[in-house]
Amino acid sequence: MKIEIRELREEDIEELSRIESESFSMPWSPGDFRDLLSREYCMYLVALADGEVAGCCGLTNICREGNIDNVVVAERFRNQGIGHALLERLICLGEEAGITAFTLEVRVSNETAIHLYEKFGFVSEGIRPRFYEKPAEDANIMWRRKRFAK
Numbered sequence: 001m002k003i004e005i006r007e008l009r010e011e012d013i014e015e016l017s018r019i020e021s022e023s024f025s026m027p028w029s030p031g032d033f034r035d036l037l038s039r040e041y042c043m044y045l046v047a048l049a050d051g052e053v054a055g056c057c058g059l060t061n062i063c064r065e066g067n068i069d070n071v072v073v074a075e076r077f078r079n080q081g082i083g084h085a086l087l088e089r090l091i092c093l094g095e096e097a098g099i100t101a102f103t104l105e106v107r108v109s110n111e112t113a114i115h116l117y118e119k120f121g122f123v124s125e126g127i128r129p130r131f132y133e134k135p136a137e138d139a140n141i142m143w144r145r146k147r148f149a150k
């Protein structure tokens, strides 16, 4: 399978919304995705698997802190390294843009995502109680901070 990572385009939105709906209880709408395309401080990436839209992830740059959101891969493409490829590119582009610390939140029960984030050096720095709805659940707040040489 050939995996390509590139920036989000208008033509990806319909399929990404479908992937959101199968993956999250409170999915983003096509309008939410369209808003992103116009925001300079947001970076959104899409993964194509043999040319098909397979997933996405996003980064908001707030004063050189990168907030990662909407990491998602379509069910039929999971566990084939696409999530890893998306995050690798996103973090690389974020670092090129001067981001020194990345953060994200994840449901405490989401072992697959937590495993993936830990592979990139994210560590848990706190719990936000009942952050999520449908169903209510705590969020694990994870950070990946650049280690500066002494």
Ligand SMILES: CC(C)(COP(=O)(O)OP(=O)(O)OC[C@H]1O[C@@H](n2cnc3c(N)ncnc32)[C@H](O)[C@@H]1OP(=O)(O)O)[C@@H](O)C(=O)NCCC(=O)NCCS
Pocket (backbone or CB within 6 Å): 023, 070, 071, 072, 073, 074, 077, 078, 079, 080, 081, 082, 083, 084, 085, 105, 106, 107, 110, 111, 112, 113, 115, 116
């Ligand atoms: C999280 C998600 C994006 C990962 O995408 P993916 O393309 O499957 O990720 P990868 O294939 O690169 O890596 C998955 C890793 O999780 C591991 N994994 C799979 N099931 C697991 C489980 N139940 N518990 C722990 N790890 C698990 C895989 O073995 C793999 O790790 P490895 O490379 O060390 O073997 C995908 O599962 C998804 O879209 N989930 C639904 C949406 C979601 O929860 N997004 C995160 C919101 S914070």
